[in-house]
Amino acid sequence: MVVVNxxxxxxxxxxxxxxxxVTAASLATWARESGPAADEIVPAATTVLFDGVxxxxxxxxxxxxxxxxxxxxxxxVRVPVTYDGPDLEAVAAxxxxxxxxxxxxxxxxxxxxxxxxxxxxxxxxxxxxxxxxVPRLESPRARVAPGSVALADTxxxxxxxxxxxxxxxxxxxxxxxxxxxxPQPALLAPGTRVRFEVAG
Amino acid sequence: xxxxEVVDPGPLSTLQDRGRRGxxxxxxxxxxxxxxxxxxxxxxxxxxxxxxxxxxxxxxGITVRTRRAVTLAVTGxxxxxxxxxxxxxxGAPVTVPAGTxxxxxxxxxxxxxxxxxxxxVDVPPVLGSRSTDTLAWVGPPxxxxxxxxxxxxxxxxxxxxxxxxxxxxxxxxxxxxxxxADWMDAEAxxxxxxxxxxxxxxxxxIGLRLDGPxxxxxxxxxxxEGIVLGAVQLPxxxxxxxxxxxxxxxxxxxxxxxxxxxxxxLCAQLRPGDEVELRVx
Numbered sequence: 001m002v003v004v005n006x007x008x009x010x011x012x013x014x015x016x017x018x019x020x021x022v023t024a025a026s027l028a029t030w031a032r033e034s035g036p037a038a039d040e041i042v043p044a045a046t047t048v049l050f051d052g053v054x055x056x057x058x059x060x061x062x063x064x065x066x067x068x069x070x071x072x073x074x075x076x077v078r079v080p081v082t083y084d085g086p087d088l089e090a091v092a093a094x095x096x097x098x099x100x101x102x103x104x105x106x107x108x109x110x111x112x113x114x115x116x117x118x119x120x121x122x123x124x125x126x127x128x129x130x131x132x133x134v135p136r137l138e139s140p141r142a143r144v145a146p147g148s149v150a151l152a153d154t155x156x157x158x159x160x161x162x163x164x165x166x167x168x169x170x171x172x173x174x175x176x177x178x179x180x181x182x183p184q185p186a187l188l189a190p191g192t193r194v195r196f197e198v199a200g
Numbered sequence: 201x202x203x204x205e206v207v208d209p210g211p212l213s214t215l216q217d218r219g220r221r222g223x224x225x226x227x228x229x230x231x232x233x234x235x236x237x238x239x240x241x242x243x244x245x246x247x248x249x250x251x252x253x254x255x256x257x258x259x260x261g262i263t264v265r266t267r268r269a270v271t272l273a274v275t276g277x278x279x280x281x282x283x284x285x286x287x288x289x290x291g292a293p294v295t296v297p298a299g300t301x302x303x304x305x306x307x308x309x310x311x312x313x314x315x316x317x318x319x320x321v322d323v324p325p326v327l328g329s330r331s332t333d334t335l336a337w338v339g340p341p342x343x344x345x346x347x348x349x350x351x352x353x354x355x356x357x358x359x360x361x362x363x364x365x366x367x368x369x370x371x372x373x374x375x376x377x378x379x380x381a382d383w384m385d386a387e388a389x390x391x392x393x394x395x396x397x398x399x400x401x402x403x404x405x406i407g408l409r410l411d412g413p414x415x416x417x418x419x420x421x422x423x424x425e426g427i428v429l430g431a432v433q434l435p436x437x438x439x440x441x442x443x444x445x446x447x448x449x450x451x452x453x454x455x456x457x458x459x460x461x462x463x464x465x466l467c468a469q470l471r472p473g474d475e476v477e478l479r480v481x
Contacts, residue, residue: 007379010458013428015379028225040224042426044450049426051224116227117424117450120336161336180326180338186226 006059014055015047016062021114021126024048025071025190028115036061043115043190045124071114072191079158079173080199081106081149087137087168091151094134102170105132106196111156113192121160121178123188128154140166147172149196158188173199202267203317203351207301209343210260214332215253215321216314220339223327224449230429231333232445234405234468235312238276242316245273245293247357252320253330255343257313259471261304262343264315271295271318271354272302277310277469293318293357310469318354334405335446371474373442373463374481375432379425380454383418383434391415393480397440401472405446408467410476414438417454424452430459430467440478442467 004027005017018024021043028043031050035041039052050058083103092099111127133154141164144150148159150167159165160177177187188194206213216239219232233239233256243252255262261279273293274281281288282303288294296302304315323330323340332339343349375392384392397412415438427433431443433453442459444467459467460481470476 009379009428009455010376010430011461015425039221040426040449042224042449044425045423047423047425049224049428051426051428052221115450116225118227118448120223120227120338122227185223185327189226 004062006055006062008055009049009051013049013051013053014058015049016058017047019046021045021124022071023067025114026067026069027065028190029072030065030069031061035065042117044117045115071112074113074189074191074193076110076193076195077175077187079149079175079194079196081171081173081196082199083171085149085169085171087150088170091134091168091170095132103198106156106170107198109196111194111196113188113190113194115190116186116188118157119160119163120180121186121188122157123177123186123190123192125156125188125194126154128156130154134168136166137168140164144169145172147174149173202348203319203321204264204266204270204302204349206262206343206345206347206349207265208263208345209347210257210262210306212258212334213262213343214256214334215323215340215343216256216331217251217253217329219331219445220327220329220333224426227336227449228327228338229333229335229446229449231329231331231339231405233314233331234445235276235314235465237465238312239314239316241291242273242275242314243320245275245291246271246316246318247355248316248318248320249355252316252352253323254317255315255321257304257307257315259311260306261313262315263301263303264349266296266298266300266302267348268298269295270300270351271357273316274304274313275316276313277307279307279313280305309471311471312468317351318357319352322350322352333446335448370463370466372477372479373467374460374479375457376460376481378432378455378457380422381456383454384415384456388416389480392478394477396475396477399470399472399474399476400439403470403472405444407444407447408442408470410440410442412439415440415456417456422452422454424450427451427455428458430461430464431455432457432459444468
């Protein structure tokens with residue numbers, strides 16, 4: 001029996017609260033495959049939103065979810081990065097190492113897309129060690145270029161389009177993150193594993 | 201099938217149907233007609249199907265020229281409608297010949313008028329919908345001068361209703377407590393219930409920004425979480441934001457309340473400067 005907190009969101013939606021994004025991703029994966037019918041199932045940092053549902057049905061279904069159910073394990077996508085970001089040195093300073101060592105660490109990780117949001121194609125990539133956590137910019141930039149590879153807290157993300165942004169930008173990539181004409185429009189859908197590499 | 205040509209799209213005219221479902225986890229807003237009741241009435245008046253795309257105008261209206269005989273209807277925000285120079289009724293179907301200039305004038309009250317054509321506007325759907333979302337611009341682009349819009353095959357016109365009931369726009373928006381209602385204390389709730397807010401100038405299809413009494417709330421930050429249509433977010437400024445159809449799919453400010461579904465059509469027609477009373481139910 002899994003004990004989780006279910007919070008009502010109006011008449012036709014609810015949030016299920018869990019302890020972290022990995023658990024939220026696991027719950028969302030299970031719910032899509034065998035959970036109650038919903039218009040939208042939206043995992044986030046510590047919650048899963050069920051929209052277009054009878055909250056009582058969600059409450060009744062939740063005990064069937066095993067907390068050990070793994071999150072979706074998607075394909076590995078390689079993302080070539082030119083590490084020339086304006087905040088590369090700032091990240092190095094936070095980590096107490098050189099810019100080269102930042103690149104070496106970033107390209108050694110296998111990150112996992114846990115949830116999306118903010119803009120179509122933007123994925124929150126998990127896998128940066130806790131001791132490599134970085135703060136957001138004190139004042140967000142008015143415009144971050146598309147393809148910017150950036151860090152905040154222990155998350156990594158790639159801006160799919162130009163937008164304001166407060167994450168620390170370490171580099172740029174020219175992979176296409178979003179194409180609405182494709183059957184799977186997001187390159188880094190939840191579950192996708194991501195390896196960064198130095199662009200050749 | 202050729203249909204109509206956009207002569208002047210006005211300040212913002214978009215195509216809208218009932219919106220996009222099932223893509224919020226990839227960051228794609230639902231979009232869809234903001235005044236759902238008015239859009240549904242317009243479709244019904246021309247014999248359309250529930251998923252037909254209609255034009256949603258914003259304040260300034262739209263001018264189109266027909267390329268063949270077309271049955272159309274205009275609903276939503278009241279406005280003058282002229283076809284070939286003649287006044288035609290708002291909220292009723294009218295059939296005009298090819299080459300007719302149809303002028304949907306500026307809204308005399310409210311914000312959004314809907315123009316439905318028999319057969320529906322036929323553009324390729326994007327992710328299952330012909331709606332334009334103005335947050336990420338997924339879907340067909342906003343309408344532009346010179347653009348030709350194809351129309352689908354007209355269905356059979358329904359018997360027109362004897363009376364078209366147009367709800368007089370109220371000025372009360374009812375709120376249910378939301379998932380983060382506990383970020384406000386009892387005193388803040390008491391102050392919010394019955395408070396009057398003015399609709400701010402930067403309100404749009406994404407959300408209504410409200411200017412009025414500052415609502416105090418707990419300090420701190422919330423991890424980002426999924427957002428529903430009608431969510432009332434309370435940023436640190438204490439000025440509530442009501443999320444409409446093009447809202448971001450996740451957000452980090454607490455959702456303290458959710459607008460009652462029946463009041464969302466009213467929210468679609470509130471103009472900057474209009475006053476609304478928030479009532480907690």
